[in-house]
Amino acid sequence: MQEAFAAALSAWPEKGIPQSPAAWIIAAAHRKIIDQSRREKTKREKEDSLRYETPSTIQPDEWTEEAMQFPDDRLRLMFTCCHPAINQEAQVALTLRTLGGLTTPEIARAFLTPEATLAQRLVRAKRKIQDACIPYEVPPAHALAARLESVQAVIYLIFNEGYSAATGDKLVRGDLCNEAIRLGRVLCELAPSEPENLGLLALMLLHDSRREARSVDGKLVTLEEQDRSRFDRTAIAEGISLVERALRVGSPGPYQMQAAIAALHAEAGEAVNTDWRQIAALYERLLKMSPSPVIALNRGAAVAMSGRLAEGLGLIDELTGLDHYYLFHAARADILRRMGRRGEAAEAYGRALGLAGNRVEQEFLSRRLGEVGE
């Protein structure tokens, strides 16, 4: 505004005092803003062209949305963010922040980590890239395999963030899912013989095939109650064929296991026909491959769904460290509801409700809470 005022004053002696000085100043301010954004755009474009001519390293602070418009750069950036010299938790956070376009609070929620801790992690990771000169490149073939694992983890987290957005009103942020799937496809092109790449892509496609059925009029619909005619059959077919191709390689891994589980869900024509017994068995294998409380939670839920409610609840109650995870309470609540233990179910729904960050999820939990409270 000050600049506009100066421009107005310098123009007055020549043009005479305009009829409405206020209007003129406002118009000039707009012109100034436009000029300035043009100047900044030109400056950015110059910087961009310089950046792409010098492929070695870039300053992390220059990672702007404009830089994301080049697909190959996304991949280069991804390998940089996932460089093994960076602590793995930070790799994932950094990629989400840089390539996923997520805010720090969203990432913190996806990680079940306090926001301040995550912000620190990001700062340290960026400093490490800068100070240690971590290269900005897709690694050469001989180093590719070792670097893939963290890239896969990152892509899957982006997908999950999109599939069940931590905050906000929309249950599915399709753009993030599409982005994760796209990056998954690029990875498969880079290393097509790596079955976990295929498994990861299959897993994302199979989950994503249910996107349309997961919410109706903005309300969350559980897998059991989803309208299966709304599943994306093309995505399911591609997902299943990818899982089969991956498993034929004979080197099973966590993504292939999860994709196989998702395939069993997708193959069931109706929810009641779901092969929960096999799903529970797959979860058990998965738990052995990559022990994690969240997988143990899913295994407990699958055991419960296979008809062994008390056994499933027992497995879930044994878990520790998930007290701040809303799905832990939601899963307990669901089993307790099925067991007819309405008071305890209501209490667990209440706790889940207090932790869910997404309005769609909150509404679903409130609805259930109302049902068991009746």
Place this chain on the structure above:
Amino acid sequence: MRYMMLIYSKETAGGLSAEEDSRHRMAHRSVMTEATEKGVLVGAEPLDPVSSATTVRIENGKLLVTDGPFAETKEQLAGYYIIDCVDLEDAKQWAAKIPTACFGGSGCIEIRPLPGLSKK
């Protein structure tokens, strides 16, 4: 970017046998020769074992001298290289060539960038 590569080696009783010692020296020489030929070697030197270490610090204005290293660790600092590298990946390749069994047991290389005085 110059990187300092700190060699951490496990001290073992008896150290290296004569044959191992000669192989070890050859390996170091080969890295130094290659780095020199490429014009990227800034410096490299071995350290005497930690039994020779003395730690000095000022406490309450007084000079405090103690026998031994600053920290007792499983692996001991045994030597260093300073190599001018393209980036961390390049530094990693060099580090992979440097033998670490200087004190008997093999150890690891810690890579630290040298930003220079102007940057700090």
